[in-house]
């Protein structure tokens with residue numbers, strides 16, 4: 001990474017006011033509001049020892065898995081497995097499955113979780129290895145009757161759940177006092193936990209989930225309610241007597257080496273919510289709908305996604321904060337729109353159940369036949385931010401977005417849609433190469449949202465109406481009119497007059513690697529892209545030699 005990119009990575013998303021004292025204070029205040037002293041939970045009736053297997057739910061607040069395990073045991077052993085599968089290679093194209101920046105974020109999430117658990121009389125055991133080996137061996141060593149974990153929905157994660165359950169079946173827990181004789185083997189209890197709307201509260205079965213997002217949203221908004229956050233008991237101890245809790249992995253243990261600007265962990269997540277909703281003088285939430293399509297700076301959108309994806313933040317907590325804000329300050333389109341976006345997140349999670357593995361197939365859930373290219377030179381130019389893209393000159397919006405992704409692990413929603421459209425429509429490159437690159441790089445990588453959005457972008461998603469083409473010149477004009485975003489990531493453009501930054505010409509920038517698929521057109525690419533696909537034609541890019 002060049003020094004400019006490092007500087008940019010440090011400033012672009014740095015969340016101001018989040019020094020660690022401030023973070024601790026906000027986290028403490030939030031936990032106090034959500035501690036069950038004010039509203040005591042049912043008394044702890046459980047027996048024996050239980051394990052909480054932390055996966056993508058790295059938090060205490062509103063963590064149903066943690067609460068259920070605590071309530072059904074006398075002693076709790078919290079465990080995180082650093083699974084080598086998560087640090088291997090992506091399925092088809094062999095990119096690092098968890099890139100350096102997300103690895104660092106995960107390390108911070110684990111450190112924060114451990115600290116917060118210790119404040120409540122527990123600790124976090126961190127073990128390197130496969131969960132299907134570690135958990136049964138811990139269950140045997142500590143006489144555990146049940147392992148509690150959050151239910152996942154995509155095939156790789158579900159496969160691990162099956163192996164864990166199978167191996168736990170071979171472990172016979174001791175007949176501890178009060179533990180029912182029905183526990184002839186150790187159980188894996190999987191609990192739903194990552195969406196704002198609970199799966200059991202949906203007005204339909206996931207297999208008949210509507211194919212169109214708007215139908216889904218209207219239906220849940222009118223027929224379902226969002227459950228309250230689960231309160232945190234003031235004390236969660238004791239733990240069994242553990243000799244070695246393991247250590248927080250360092251970056252080299254996860255095959256990573258770089259640092260980054262987002263801070264991982266529940267404390268940082270709560271501080272970000274506090275800051276975005278309550279603290280900034282400009283009251284960011286009340287203008288979210290107007291600013292959310294921005295690309296530059298920390299505040300155009302919430303930036304909650306990395307914490308949501310790692311489970312350091314509960315969507316139901318965000319919902320309750322929005323409602324509190326609406327009561328105390330203002331209720332408008334913007335406050336609602338954050339929930340609107342979170343319903344998209346829910347939708348993609350439920351869709352992963354309906355679509356199953358077709359979400360990862362080249363033809364997507366609709367099994368669309370397209371002749372994609374896997375041209376390595378085109379793909380490398382895209383991922384390295386060296387497309388020099390343009391017509392009649394060069395056009396740096398794609399490259400600037402891809403540089404941001406490499407340097408920070410983040411890209412705006414607007415940027416993601418634009419680079420996705422460019423890869424699949426203008427270059428004609430296999431959308432799964434883009435999706436796996438995002439899987440590797442994104443801080444907020446989540447299989448459901450990532451593959452859900454990519455299948456939509458590639459026109460193979462379950463809703464054919466979402467088949468869209470993004471005209472780069474139009475996008476640049478609408479969302480970066482003064483070229484500030486492109487000049488930030490490509491500083492060679494800074495000296496140019498603002499009106500020249502998006503079309504600096506080949507002398508100033510570089511020769512574009514492909515010509516635009518739909519050329520210099522003002523017509524709706526959505527319609528054109530759709531027609532092209534229905535005719536079964538290829539999206540092959542027009543490579544410039």
Ligand SMILES: Cc1cc2nc3c(=O)[nH]c(=O)nc-3n(C[C@H](O)[C@H](O)[C@H](O)COP(=O)(O)OP(=O)(O)OC[C@H]3O[C@@H](n4cnc5c(N)ncnc54)[C@H](O)[C@@H]3O)c2cc1C
Pocket residue numbers: 292301302303304305306308309338341342344345348411412413414416417420438442444445446447449450451453454457
């Ligand atoms: C090709 C592509 C790939 C994507 N991959 C991911 C991914 O791996 N993980 C991920 O969390 N998001 C993904 N998104 C969705 C979206 O771009 C990010 O959630 C958003 O940019 C995160 O920034 P934010 O938290 O500031 O969002 P905000 O605009 O502040 O939105 C608030 C929250 O709503 C949810 N949300 C918003 N838009 C979407 C959406 N289109 N789909 C699902 N949830 C949404 C996110 O949880 C987000 O944090 C992808 C989008 C595209 C087009």
